[in-house]
Amino acid sequence: MAEEKKEPWLNLLALTTVILAVCATLATFKGGGYSTKTVLSQAQASDEWAHYQAKGIKGNLYEVEAMRLKREIELAPKASKEVLEKSLADVEKKVAKYEGEKAEIDKTARGYEAAKAEAQKHGAPFGLAVIFLQIAILLSSIAALMKKQPVYWAGLVVGVVGLVYFANGFFLFFRV
Secondary structure (H helix, E strand, O other), X not given: OOOOOOOOHHHHHHHHHHHHHHHHHHHHHHHHHHHHHHHHHHHHHHHHHHHHHHHHHHHHHHXXXXXXXXXXXXXXXXXHHHHHHHHHHHHHHHHHHHHHHHHHHHHHHHHHHHHHHHHHHHHHHHHHHHHHHHHHHHHHHHHHHHOOHHHXXXXXXXXXHHHXXXXXXXXXXXXX
């Protein structure tokens, strides 16, 4: 049997296809990780906002109680005012406590929202990288089957675009 002579560019094609496939796999994993982080951060933020609302409702109940006590103090005889004023002071402490807790919860919820936004910024480039890298792998495969060097070069150009998006997923050179 006569051995077919292998063209030298086919070795380069094989090597670049493997590199593109590895980068596509990594981009898929990184994109999936950021997608998961986005969903989890959103869920945590939603939980914190629900907690915030619960604290707000409790605080509002104490505010209403404080208003009722103030009105009662105005109408009460002098002898019972001291007891009512003590109750009012306790209720106002609870109102202040809930306001402080709401501020902490607000800060935590906004932190989760910021984490979600950051994950989204990283996830989008990885998604685009996967698309371009898969197209490049497809073109490389077609070039290998047909032994058409121009198709390989077209795939290489698309692959470079994919690699740029892949790097952008890590370093955020530009917004997607």
